[in-house]
Amino acid sequence: MRSQLLTAVREGSLAPGAKLPTVRRLADQLGIAVNTVARAYRLLEDDGIVETFGRRGSFIANQGDAIQQQLQSAATQYARKAASLGVSAKDAEKAVIAALRAELS
Template identity: 60%
Template sequence: MILTLDPHSPTPPFEQLRSQVIEGVRSGALAPGDKLPTVRRLADDLGLAANTVARAYRELERDEVIETRGRLGSFIAVTGDATHKQAQLAAIAYAERVRALGVGETEALAIVRAALGIRP
């Protein structure tokens, strides 16, 4: 999979990279165990600061999409797409919180739809 940037996009470059890796994992273009380019190499290839690529990699690692193995480099996590797991955990936490606040199901769903920009 080739990672690219849209210089005209309002989305920051680190987020464009992060999103592309996640989409690559979801589509199967990136398989568990696939090695990613080094931070420096990808930064040079894309004309970015190394810190920009490093931030994308840190966030992907935090979300368990990739894993860094020290000097060996960064790889797609063997667990595959962990973003769904993270979304499920966030949904569970939200559900528990709105219940504790006494927010009804209909209102809680309306809040989520508004947060996602979904119009009724």
């Protein structure tokens, strides 16, 4: 489900500002658990793809420019990898700073 929403955003069929169905409505439409949809929405929020405004609902976020999108995506992937390795935030920061210095100097 998450990948389907990402594809729709990339292809432009879900434009920035488009309102998404409620978690319950989408779960009913897809025949899946409410928690599955809620988790997908949370992950999409973490990625900056979806914004949720309480009772107003969830919307496709304004994505900004392409370079910023790619940078944020890479940062999110790095953070997830560091977390899966059990690395502390401080050690992950040190590693990325060292890599940036090596690449951008």
